[in-house]
Each structure stands twice: as C-alpha cells, then as structure tokens.
Amino acid sequence: MSAKLLGVAEAVALVADGAALWIGGSGAGHGVPQAFIDELAATFTRTAAPRDLTTVRVVGIGDFAQRGLSQLALPGLTRRTIGSNIGNEPHLGAMVAEGAIEAYSFPQGVLSALCRDIAAGRPGHLTHVGLGTYVDPRQTGGRQNARTTEELVQIVELAGREWLFYPALPVDVAVIRASTADEDGNLTFEHEPILGDSLALAMAAHNSGGIVIAQVGHLTTRGSLPPNQVRIPGALVDHVYVDAEQRQTYRTGYSPYFSGELRRPYGTAAPTPLDVRKVIARRALLEFRRGDICNLGFGISQQIGAVAAEEGVAERLTLTVEQGIFGGVPAHGPDGGAGVNYQARLEQPSMFDFYDGGGLDLASLSFAQVDRHGNVNVHAFDDRMRGPGGFINISARTGRLCFVGTFTAGGLRVDLSGGLPRVEREGARRKFVDEVREISFNGPLALGKGQDVRYITERAVFALTADGLELIEVADGMDVEKDVFAHMDFRPKVSERLRPMDARLFRAARMGITFGEED
Structure with missing residues (x-):
C-alpha cells in the first residue's frame, strides 16, 4: 500500500x-468517520492534545x-464550534449553553454551499437564505451564547x-468517509447511504493548503476501481485509514436499500401504528399533489414517506431529503x-442549490413554536x-x-381509540405563543413572497393570512374554545369556511389517498 495509508x-x-x-x-x-472521532476523544483524554x-x-x-461530537465535549479540546444543528450532540450543546466555548449556528445549506465556495477560492457565500431569521445580524447573527462575540x-x-454574506472559513484538516480506497487514495461510495459534502469538502481542504483524511471500510489494489465509480480522486486525498467495523448509520450496519444497490419491494414495509404523530403526518400528506417534488423535514415529517408508501402513493410523489436523496421513500x-x-x-451542495432556487413544490417541516x-x-x-438544520434553506423559497x-x-396524551381524538392529558408547554423565542421562519416575509403556509396539528389546522393565523379546520369532538383557544397565547381569526378535519385521519385503516378529487 502507498504511503497514504496510516492508522487512525x-x-x-x-x-x-x-x-x-x-x-x-x-x-x-450517515457518512461519519466515527473511528476518527473516537480516537480524537481518546487521544485528548490521554494527552490533553490537540x-x-x-x-x-x-x-x-x-x-x-x-456518540458523535458529544464525545468532543472535553474542556480544552474545542475553542469554537460551527454547525447547523447541535441538537444531535447534547454534551457539546451543554458546553455551549454554559458558555464554555464559542458557538455559531448557521443553516445547513449555507455551510454546504460554503464548502464549494471555499474550494473555488471565493470570499464567502452570498445568499438570501437567513434574511429575517435569527441568523440575520440584526437578530443574533447565528451566535449561540454571550461568549461568542465575533460577527x-x-x-x-x-x-x-x-443579501446575507457568510465569509469563507479556514480548513486545516478535513476528515471524510467513503466505502473503498485504492492504493492511490481514489475513493468510491458504493455502500454509503449518502454522498454528502465529501467532494466539496475535500476540494476545500486541498485548495486551502489543508490535509484531507479519509476513513474507508475496504482497501483495494491500484487500478482496480472502475473510474466511473470514483467520486473523489486520489490526488485530493492525503491519507487513508481503515475502519473494518464501519457502519452505514449508528443504527444500521448495512442495508443495500440505503446504498441503492437494491430496491426494496414496497409491500414489505409494515404499516406504522396509529398515534398522534401519524395523524399529523397523514393530514400533511393531504396537502400534497400528484407529481409534487417535496422535502420532508426532521421529526413527524419523516413519517410522511412511510404513510405515502402505506397508502400506495409514494411513487406519485418525488420526495427528497437534504442530504441528497432524490425520490423514493x-x-x-x-x-x-x-x-x-x-x-x-x-x-x-447540489441538493441545496435546488432548494435555494425554489425547485420544491412543497415542504413539510416541524415547528416548536x-x-x-x-x-x-x-x-x-x-x-x-x-439548531435548524436545513429548515431555513428549505422554507425560504418553497x-x-x-x-x-x-x-x-x-x-x-391523546386517545384515538374511539375514532376521534380525545385529550387525556394536555401538554405542559404551549406551542402557539405571542412571540417566538427566535425566528427560524419569518411569516410576514413569506406572505410578501406569496408562499402558501399551513400549520398542522392533531386537533386543528391553521393558514397564514395577512391578518396572521387563521383557524381553517378543527377535529370533530374538539371544542374550539376549550380544546384550542384556551391553550394558545393569542386568539387567531376563524375562517368563515371552518370545516372538520378528515375523519379518516383518526382511524387505523388505510385512508385510501389517491391525490384525486375525492381526497
């Protein structure tokens, strides 16, 4: 093997x-060089370096x-951290909350595009994404605590x-993951669930004078990889190490369906049980139209794909995921x-180009407030x-x-056993508030851009209008005053055409969605 091969x-x-x-x-x-994270944490614990x-x-x-960057929540290891969602990393998040390190939260698509901008030698990333949200410097500028002061x-x-301008950042070391490397460091991704930013990040590090390190599951001889499968040429890769236990995700060791090597028969997926989350996912699916190109966000929205497959309509939509999955479930x-x-x-980065340019017909995203x-x-x-992940990019132009x-x-806790929702215990925290704590999506700006917006829950559906929120649907059995308005900090307008939510949402049987007029 060439001199590029080393131990982790x-x-x-x-x-x-x-x-x-x-x-x-x-x-x-997904695509995480986990062995490097493990070893970095162990090395710092042992030597207090780097x-x-x-x-x-x-x-x-x-x-x-x-697991993940939570393992790097070690005093002295990190001075500053930058990302789009520290929620996956609770121990590191706790250090940020305590003010122990500096932290910035930027939209996922901005950071993804920035990899390419750095690679191209541009001064940074210029975009409309983030205007009117917490990332706007007139709000927080993405700074996550008082320790973080640099604009x-x-x-x-x-x-x-x-426009917002996000300046280029230094890249001294980039650590990426692939499936196989040959003796020259050429990388293929045949078993990976995503491609992610690997190529752009490798180019950014190389063109910045930095080091590119690749974790792979397998090694092969020089010249044995089909050139049309090589995603990153060896000239961009400085070092390779092997993790023979490499997994596709933390949960899944290997699935040929995730890597696209096989197609999973749609009929093999078991129906998900009926619960509040499924009710909401079903109601969101009713907003979709045949042929729509859509994004499904994190949380409840992820379940929409499973509901669409269960209803036999997944192939009538083009569902996408910001990590790069286009179509399928x-x-x-x-x-x-x-x-x-x-x-x-x-x-x-290409997926976010599509999102930022308004390529989506519809997106379903979560809300906290x-x-x-x-x-x-x-x-x-x-x-x-x-953090918002890709939320701000996706919601900006859809x-x-x-x-x-x-x-x-x-x-x-909501009981659905009777075919209608019945609140057994109300949640302790209101989600419909006078003013959100920080803005991830700006309603007034969306109105100005002509976006059509719905807010969907298990008991009520609202629309965004020039007068703010308007109640347009309520579930049968729910009292508007007692079960809806009493748990909001403000009183929304009520539509003159207020109607009941579709009764099929609350039954265990398939809804029979076809995207026809009968839906």
Whole structure:
C-alpha cells in the first residue's frame, strides 16, 4: 500500500493545536468517520492534545446521546464550534449553553454551499437564505451564547436587494468517509447511504493548503476501481485509514436499500401504528399533489414517506431529503437522512442549490413554536441547545409549506381509540405563543413572497393570512374554545369556511389517498 495509508491514531496526530477541523457526514452516523472521532476523544483524554480546535460540520453529528461530537465535549479540546444543528450532540450543546466555548449556528445549506465556495477560492457565500431569521445580524447573527462575540454574517446590498454574506472559513484538516480506497487514495461510495459534502469538502481542504483524511471500510489494489465509480480522486486525498467495523448509520450496519444497490419491494414495509404523530403526518400528506417534488423535514415529517408508501402513493410523489436523496421513500427515526428506492443520490451542495432556487413544490417541516404573525421557531426552545438544520434553506423559497407538530408539548396524551381524538392529558408547554423565542421562519416575509403556509396539528389546522393565523379546520369532538383557544397565547381569526378535519385521519385503516378529487 502507498504511503497514504496510516492508522487512525496517526491520522489524529496530524491535527495541530488551534486547527480548523471539519468533519464530514450527517446526523445519526450517515457518512461519519466515527473511528476518527473516537480516537480524537481518546487521544485528548490521554494527552490533553490537540487543544483549542475550531470544529465544523455541515450537519449535526450524533445519536442524541453519547456518540458523535458529544464525545468532543472535553474542556480544552474545542475553542469554537460551527454547525447547523447541535441538537444531535447534547454534551457539546451543554458546553455551549454554559458558555464554555464559542458557538455559531448557521443553516445547513449555507455551510454546504460554503464548502464549494471555499474550494473555488471565493470570499464567502452570498445568499438570501437567513434574511429575517435569527441568523440575520440584526437578530443574533447565528451566535449561540454571550461568549461568542465575533460577527461572521454581514448584510450586503447588491442589485437593489439585501443579501446575507457568510465569509469563507479556514480548513486545516478535513476528515471524510467513503466505502473503498485504492492504493492511490481514489475513493468510491458504493455502500454509503449518502454522498454528502465529501467532494466539496475535500476540494476545500486541498485548495486551502489543508490535509484531507479519509476513513474507508475496504482497501483495494491500484487500478482496480472502475473510474466511473470514483467520486473523489486520489490526488485530493492525503491519507487513508481503515475502519473494518464501519457502519452505514449508528443504527444500521448495512442495508443495500440505503446504498441503492437494491430496491426494496414496497409491500414489505409494515404499516406504522396509529398515534398522534401519524395523524399529523397523514393530514400533511393531504396537502400534497400528484407529481409534487417535496422535502420532508426532521421529526413527524419523516413519517410522511412511510404513510405515502402505506397508502400506495409514494411513487406519485418525488420526495427528497437534504442530504441528497432524490425520490423514493425517505427513512425516518434514527436512520433519517437516508432513503430507499430513490431516483438519484446527489451531492448535498447540489441538493441545496435546488432548494435555494425554489425547485420544491412543497415542504413539510416541524415547528416548536408558532406566533400570531406566523413566525416559526424550530431551533431554540427548552433549555437544550439545538439548531435548524436545513429548515431555513428549505422554507425560504418553497411555494407551499406545511409546518407540523403536536398542539402542545410536554406530556401530551391523546386517545384515538374511539375514532376521534380525545385529550387525556394536555401538554405542559404551549406551542402557539405571542412571540417566538427566535425566528427560524419569518411569516410576514413569506406572505410578501406569496408562499402558501399551513400549520398542522392533531386537533386543528391553521393558514397564514395577512391578518396572521387563521383557524381553517378543527377535529370533530374538539371544542374550539376549550380544546384550542384556551391553550394558545393569542386568539387567531376563524375562517368563515371552518370545516372538520378528515375523519379518516383518526382511524387505523388505510385512508385510501389517491391525490384525486375525492381526497
């Protein structure tokens, strides 16, 4: 094997004190070089080096518990961290909340595009994404605590419009993951669930004078990889190490369906049980139209793909996931970010080009808070640090939007056994508030752009109007005053055409959705 091959401990030793370390991959282990993270944490615990790193990842990396960047929550290891969702990394998030390290939260698509901009030698990323949200420097500029003082985001006037400018960042070391490397360091991704930002990140590090390190599951001889399968040429890769136990995600060791090597028969997926989350996913699916190109966000929205498959209509939609899955059925739960039976597996920057340009017909995204103006907060609530992921990019230009969530949070229990929702215990926390804590989606700006917006819960559906929120549907058996308005901080307008929510939502049987007039 060439001199590029080394052990993971040797790879970690290449990271100098104060380095800008970018780690590839996404969410719950998708494309994550986990062996490097394990070894970095172990090395620092043993030697107190390297110190004062700036850690950057496009997507939050972690299992919402111990694995991932939570392992790097070690005093002295990190000085600054930059990402789109620290919610996957609760221990690191706790350090940010305590003010122990600096932290910035930027939209996922911005960081993804920035990899390409850095590779191209551009000064940064200029975009409309983030205007009027918490990332706007007139709000927080993406700074996540009082310790973080440097302004990284700027407002720019160009061609008669306002834009946000996100400056290029240093890339001293980039660690990515692939399936196979040959002796020259050429990389293929045949077993990976996503391509992510790997190519753009490798180019960014190489063109910045940095080091590119690749984790792979397999090695092969020089010249044995089909050139049409090589995603990253060996000339861009400085070092390779092998993790023979490499998994596709933290949950799934290997699925040929996730890597696109096989197609999963639609009939093999077991129906999901009826619960509040499924009711909301079903109601959101009724907003979809035959032939729509859609994005399904994190949480409840991930379940829409499973509901569409259960109803036999998944192939009538083009469902997408920001990590690059185009078509098919997105995975949900711990494997969210992957997909099966997809048409194509794109690189993540290209997917966000499509989103930022308004390519989607509809998106379904989660909400944590909604206020009287239609603003949505998805990233800043409770005491735990989180982030928006791709939410801000996806919601910025999509013509039709569904924001989905339970009506209240914190212990909500709803009985569906009688074919109608009955609240057994109300949630302790209101989600419809006078003013959201921070703005992830700006309702008034959306109205100005002509976006059609729905807010969907298990008991009521609202629309965004010039007068703010308007109640347009309520579930049978729910009292508007007692079960809806009494649990809101404001009183919305009521539509003159207020109607009941579809009764089929609350029954265990298939709804019979066809995207025809009968739906």
